[in-house]
Amino acid sequence: MxxxxxxxxxxxxxxxxxxxxxxxxxxxxxxxxxxHESALEQSLNVMHKVLKYAVKMGMIKEEDxxxxxxxxxxTTNPHDAVKVADIISESVTENPTVKEKVWKxxxxxxxxKTIFTTNTSYLLPSQFAAISGRPEKFCAFHFHxxxxxxxxxxxxxxxxxxxxxxxxxxxxxxxxxVPVLVKKESPGYIFNFMLMALIGAxxxxxxxxxxxxxxxxxxxxxNFNMPMGPxxxxxNIGLDTAWHVTKDREDHASKDFAALLxxxxxxxxxxxxxxxxxxxxxxxAYKDVDFLTK
Amino acid sequence: MxxxxxxxxxxxxxxxxxxxxxxxxxxxxxxxxxxHESALEQSLNVMHKVLKYAVKMGMIKEEDxxxxxxxxxxTTNPHDAVKVADIISESVTENPTVKEKVWKxxxxxxxxKTIFTTNTSYLLPSQFAAISGRPEKFCAFHFHxxxxxxxxxxxxxxxxxxxxxxxxxxxxxxxxxVPVLVKKESPGYIFNFMLMALIGAxxxxxxxxxxxxxxxxxxxxxNFNMPMGPxxxxxNIGLDTAWHVTKDREDHASKDFAALLxxxxxxxxxxxxxxxxxxxxxxxAYKDVDFLTK
Numbered sequence: 001m002x003x004x005x006x007x008x009x010x011x012x013x014x015x016x017x018x019x020x021x022x023x024x025x026x027x028x029x030x031x032x033x034x035x036h037e038s039a040l041e042q043s044l045n046v047m048h049k050v051l052k053y054a055v056k057m058g059m060i061k062e063e064d065x066x067x068x069x070x071x072x073x074x075t076t077n078p079h080d081a082v083k084v085a086d087i088i089s090e091s092v093t094e095n096p097t098v099k100e101k102v103w104k105x106x107x108x109x110x111x112x113k114t115i116f117t118t119n120t121s122y123l124l125p126s127q128f129a130a131i132s133g134r135p136e137k138f139c140a141f142h143f144h145x146x147x148x149x150x151x152x153x154x155x156x157x158x159x160x161x162x163x164x165x166x167x168x169x170x171x172x173x174x175x176x177x178v179p180v181l182v183k184k185e186s187p188g189y190i191f192n193f194m195l196m197a198l199i200g201a202x203x204x205x206x207x208x209x210x211x212x213x214x215x216x217x218x219x220x221x222x223n224f225n226m227p228m229g230p231x232x233x234x235x236n237i238g239l240d241t242a243w244h245v246t247k248d249r250e251d252h253a254s255k256d257f258a259a260l261l262x263x264x265x266x267x268x269x270x271x272x273x274x275x276x277x278x279x280x281x282x283x284x285a286y287k288d289v290d291f292l293t294k
Numbered sequence: 295m296x297x298x299x300x301x302x303x304x305x306x307x308x309x310x311x312x313x314x315x316x317x318x319x320x321x322x323x324x325x326x327x328x329x330h331e332s333a334l335e336q337s338l339n340v341m342h343k344v345l346k347y348a349v350k351m352g353m354i355k356e357e358d359x360x361x362x363x364x365x366x367x368x369t370t371n372p373h374d375a376v377k378v379a380d381i382i383s384e385s386v387t388e389n390p391t392v393k394e395k396v397w398k399x400x401x402x403x404x405x406x407k408t409i410f411t412t413n414t415s416y417l418l419p420s421q422f423a424a425i426s427g428r429p430e431k432f433c434a435f436h437f438h439x440x441x442x443x444x445x446x447x448x449x450x451x452x453x454x455x456x457x458x459x460x461x462x463x464x465x466x467x468x469x470x471x472v473p474v475l476v477k478k479e480s481p482g483y484i485f486n487f488m489l490m491a492l493i494g495a496x497x498x499x500x501x502x503x504x505x506x507x508x509x510x511x512x513x514x515x516x517n518f519n520m521p522m523g524p525x526x527x528x529x530n531i532g533l534d535t536a537w538h539v540t541k542d543r544e545d546h547a548s549k550d551f552a553a554l555l556x557x558x559x560x561x562x563x564x565x566x567x568x569x570x571x572x573x574x575x576x577x578x579a580y581k582d583v584d585f586l587t588k
Contacts, residue, residue, distance in 0.1 A: 144517055149516060151513055178512055180509035180510075180512055181505070183503055186499070190505045191517050193499060194510075197494065198492045200491065205487060208478065211484045216484055218445070218474055220488060223443045224520065226520075
């Protein structure tokens with residue numbers, strides 16, 4: 001089995017930074033690439049924040065923080081970035097044109113050994129496999145949030161070489177993730193496909209005026225002993241993101257739900273990140289001690 | 295607001311027994327009615343078992359058990375059962391013909407003051423409101439499991455008198471439940487509607503061979519920090535019950551999923567209760583310490 005030592009992260013956003021940091025914690029040499037210098041600076045901030053959390057949770061020791069950080073390099077130079085890469089984890093903007101451009105560029109620059117993985121949320125690896133120039137080494141390898149929701153989806157496209165699966169499975173475990181195999185291409189992989197079904201049902205209960213947002217969330221929270229319900233989860237995901245995923249669906253229920261989301265988005269209510277969505281932050285009603293009993 | 299003192303439970307199955315017991319714990323006088331003497335004996339067994347759990351969880355004190363039980367009467371005589379009832383909670387077999395018969399009978403026997411509630415899981419109150427003879431006093435009042443999943447759905451039909459809602463809301467709280475209002479009739483109320491959407495999506499991932507049962511469950515468990523995933527939940531619900539709810543749906547995904555469930559049911563694999571479903575009991579794989587990491 002091909003050995004992985006050097007990991008290249010393409011795109012220094014939140015998720016890319018978290019993947020890079022976990023790889024460094026797991027003893028890999030990591031290079032984080034972005035076209036913007038400012039994104040790389042922001043990436044280091046994200047890593048410092050996550051490291052604090054990792055220390056607090058006992059994932060690493062305080063005194064190991066500097067060593068972890070010495071394993072990470074930042075660059076805006078694509079040639080430098082890719083020259084020793086054993087594997088690329090791409091987390092650039094969720095836009096097919098941007099991803100195509102990046103994969104064309106790095107497909108040409110990367111050494112023959114380099115394995116290509118995309119962390120896309122809703123696009124499919126087959127959309128970028130050909131343009132990368134090495135479809136057999138191309139696979140989706142999709143993280144959730146790396147440190148708390150520790151699932152990584154391994155989703156090959158029809159042209160992915162079968163040997164890549166056990167290699168990525170092993171790599172995922174070394175990154176402290178629970179690897180799951182998505183045997184056929186599926187937008188949203190496994191978890192997001194189920195989450196979207198749940199959220200769609202919650203949206204339908206609301207748009208058909210069967211239940212209030214609070215009662216729908218209470219039902220879920222109490223029955224599954226969870227800290228939030230579907231609308232709290234939506235606020236967490238971002239209503240703009242949820243709208244993007246829903247807006248092009250053809251069925252009536254999705255159209256109604258997209259219209260509801262759009263109403264919030266148009267008012268600037270994007271969820272937790274904007275301070276208001278279905279609930280108000282930083283103290284949403286569902287976190288009140290008497291939310292369930294009042 | 296009409297005062298509730300005497301509660302009549304129709305149908306001494308597991309859920310009826312649990313509702314009756316909680317009502318007794320909450321200081322109501324309770325009568326449990328069933329046509330079978332043996333069902334009443336079994337009901338008392340259920341109550342003893344639940345009381346042990348309630349003591350263990352600190353819901354009641356050991357020394358209060360006898361007093362709670364003195365508040366409960368058992369009878370096979372419908373006249374005796376109903377004569378002082380302020381409210382009826384009906385949990386007879388989930389069969390329209392049986393429920394119609396029971397509501398016709400008790401509609402004729404009950405005093406004018408008696409409020410009628412049905413604990414049906416998937417049928418609608420409007421199916422029984424007219425035959426009960428007092429549609430304005432008829433409402434669905436649906437428990438989940440009373441002691442752990444403490445949600446009660448209040449679901450009126452179009453003819454339910456609006457005053458009944460706050461009364462049932464208050465009664466639900468006194469029974470230590472989280473009452474939620476289902477503003478329009480909806481099969482499966484709020485929670486089950488969402489649960490079915492989730493389970494349907496999980497079924498689709500399996501029947502389309504996108505993910506294995508274990509990987510689907512792992513994805514859910516890790517992302518939501520839950521003790522089981524959709525297939526574990528299905529084993530808990532009972533595959534026969536899930537098949538019943540799914541079998542008459544018209545869409546392709548439901549048909550495929552119903553066929554999968556039927557295959558298990560035909561082999562006697564009904565889930566936890568039969569010792570095997572998607573997993574084997576009493577030690578299902580998802581409870582193994584290394585389920586997520588192996």
